[in-house]
Amino acid sequence: MLSISAVERDTGLSKDVLRMWERRYKFPKPLRDRHGERIYPPDQVTKLRAIKRLMDRGFRPGKIIGLPIDDLNSLGTSYTAHEDHDVEIDAILALIRNHQLPDFRQKLNQLLMKQGLQRFIMETVAPLTTAVGEAWVRGDFAVFEEHIYTEQVQSVLRNAIAASQSHTKPPRILLTSFPTEQHNLGLLMVEALLVVDGATCIPLGTETPAQEILRAVSAQRANVVALSFSAAFPDRQAASGLRELRASLPREVEIWAGGGCIRRLRRAVDGVQLIKSLDQIGTLVAGWRTARGIV
Amino acid sequence: MLSISAVERDTGLSKDVLRMWERRYKFPKPLRDRHGERIYPPDQVTKLRAIKRLMDRGFRPGKIIGLPIDDLNSLGTSYTAHEDHDVEIDAILALIRNHQLPDFRQKLNQLLMKQGLQRFIMETVAPLTTAVGEAWVRGDFAVFEEHIYTEQVQSVLRNAIAASQSHTKPPRILLTSFPTEQHNLGLLMVEALLVVDGATCIPLGTETPAQEILRAVSAQRANVVALSFSAAFPDRQAASGLRELRASLPREVEIWAGGGCIRRLRRAVDGVQLIKSLDQIGTLVAGWRTARGIV
């Protein structure tokens, strides 16, 4: 049984939205504790998570909020049933689910060696992370299992990055996310891809306030600010945050924005490069260099 | 000029708190746009940030909200005047302050090689992290500089950990923190020290709910749960959280708790090992093993 703020944390739906849905759609329908405050039973929270997940892919709440949980899940899976249902990916997921930690770590390192860092990111880490997110929403993955996954992948990626960054050239790229955006893996994947291209990365970790980004750009003489947004990040906050940042940053500093949230943005943001696929990163770096006559 | 949600993002103060302060303390006093919605001038946002920073350090809003911005800043600086200046530490801090990122990274690696992982943690990373925290409170360190510091140290530590964990023995130790406790470096330092002692670490990252800790313990067959608390964590929450966890965890699973918050706890918590200094970790591991006749 969770309080409204716990549900906000757990689902990413703001308190205002939770109350508004209750008013408009009659769901969720939390019980009340003895002080009249909302308390949400676990099954309703699960359904809320499923709804949020579908909304992150473009479904609209009014259309799906009335459906039973099973329909929501099948909607999610049918929607994502990629033609390339990778056997390899499933096998790796099973390692975590069966709690074979050393095997999992070894498998990751083995794939890294076999594929090289770039393909490892594109073909293994990215789809694996998506799969973990989906399994988590369906309830097939426990929170702690997702934590373990994140830690292990983080470890492998950070090692690979450190090993690859011997020689760096321009552009100098500042990597971070806006406040409330805590997902680190996306940032690490981008950093790895950039390091492969020989760019100079200045990772700031997650959740840097806009003003601090400005200060960091000038202190570190960055040429580019790269921002990561998970699918759970609210579109509007992303768009308005990017516009504000663009307005206050010198014109010659580029802004690159990527991640699940960006992928579903319809309209472009003026003066901001929206990255809809990890493929683009190499092209962007190359483009930046040729535009300035740098080899 | 920022909207209320932009200010929430930038300062970390919730909308409810912003409105409540306006009602109670007459600050902030945002203007209104033509729709009657609050818009905050930059100087008020700056002051809000200063207040938030002092609150994180233990000041209470009612006492400081009326002060002019200059007083707030000097309050921050006067609060921590330290004496025991380690020359080496200061020199390293200067590298970050002067934005010499490659030099800083190199210095860390050099010290790691010279001192070995264990002494590197105890004599370099721990005091450095404390110094950074203090400089940040004084305002001598920008938020983004602290972010850069954290990222770099994290990178070095994770590499060292990965390199050291070739073969591991019992005990199996689960590493994490309670929800709202986001500081990762403490956890990493502990993991590094444990790896040096050959223990098997299962890092869960930060912010694992109590129930998930239970599930993780049983899934991973952990012998010990190690929890980290930064100095900013409220004492009571720590104590009550530890008691609850102790009550719901099997007796044979030990709980070890450490960090700034634990260091100032007066009373012991029944059945919980309080770690007041990083020195103790080696002893604890050795003690666990001898008690069970493991070499």
Add this chain to the structure above:
DNA sequence: AGAAGCAAAATGTCCTGGACAAAATGTTGA
């Protein structure tokens, strides 16, 4: 003096229900 218990003050979170801004969708006309 120090600890423990308790009352008062300070502070944050939650509530309701109305208003309306912003985005998405549908419709019409060129």
Add this chain to the structure above:
DNA sequence: TCAACATTTTGTCCAGGACATTTTGCTTCT
């Protein structure tokens, strides 16, 4: 086909009241 406009859907903001929780200050007991 596209653009302009109307309509519907959805989310955010507002006000001001209530009260839970935490901190502080006071009193009493050891």
